[in-house]
């Protein structure tokens with residue numbers, strides 16, 4: 001679990017990254033939603049620049065330097081990148097009104113945005129993965145609550161009460177409006193998704209909103225509960241032993257009614273200790289899409305104690 005001040009900074013990064021990706025995708029389209037692009041550019045300036053970058057420049061970076069981080073180290077690099085981000089954003093803001101009407105300027109806008117976005121994503125990666133972890137060695141215990149309080153103060157002073165929630169809601173709403181829901185799986189071939197789900201030490205089954213089995217992993221592999229292709233398309237009630245059907249029906253009914261999100265059981269079975277869980281699958285509006293069943297032998301985990309930080313022999 002990250003300290004609160006790091007979580008606050010990384011949550012800001014999520015808003016910024018999402019705004020970048022939605023604009024990038026809009027710019028690839030022949031018919032662009034300029035009003036969404038313009039609003040998101042404002043988000044990048046108002047939230048990214050005047051709020052997030054100021055948390056770093058006015059509070060976090062000075063504290064790191066005060067605690068002994070060398071001034072010519074990563075902080076200097078981050079400050080220089082902030083300045084480049086500002087320069088790009090200023091250019092983009094001034095170019096926007098004409099880029100909407102002029103194809104040549106539209107292309108220039110896209111090119112500059114591409115450079116700005118690449119720089120900012122790289123900057124965020126450096127902070128999340130290098131600077132913040134490195135900074136923890138300099139931040140003293142008393143600084144932890146101080147940083148979080150100062151970040152909230154800057155947020156409130158620059159953008160008013162509840163700014164983080166307002167901007168997050170705005171970007172999420174624009175993601176929906178533009179149909180640019182960011183789904184990382186969309187970039188993976190279906191075979192890779194399938195292999196990834198097979199690599200997990202769990203058996204997964206997905207039952208859709210009409211109670212029909214639609215997917216299970218490890219199709220050609222050994223399974224705890226053997227299952228063949230003929231299960232696909234069948235009602236889940238036909239795939240469970242009669243003595244547990246009433247439970248399955250109750251779980252699904254309660255999930256459909258929105259009264260339940262999960263159900264868990266653990267049983268002894270063929271020398272294994274099985275953890276069996278059902279999780280409701282919902283769309284972003286909370287509508288029931290189905291249920292995923294997860295079965296796992298948790299025997300290997302029951303005896304764990306302390307920590308294991310070294311790699312096993314391969």
Ligand SMILES: [Fe+2]
Nearest residue numbers: 053056078127
């Ligand atoms: Fe930064």
Ligand SMILES: [Fe+2]
Nearest residue numbers: 052056124127
């Ligand atoms: Fe940052």
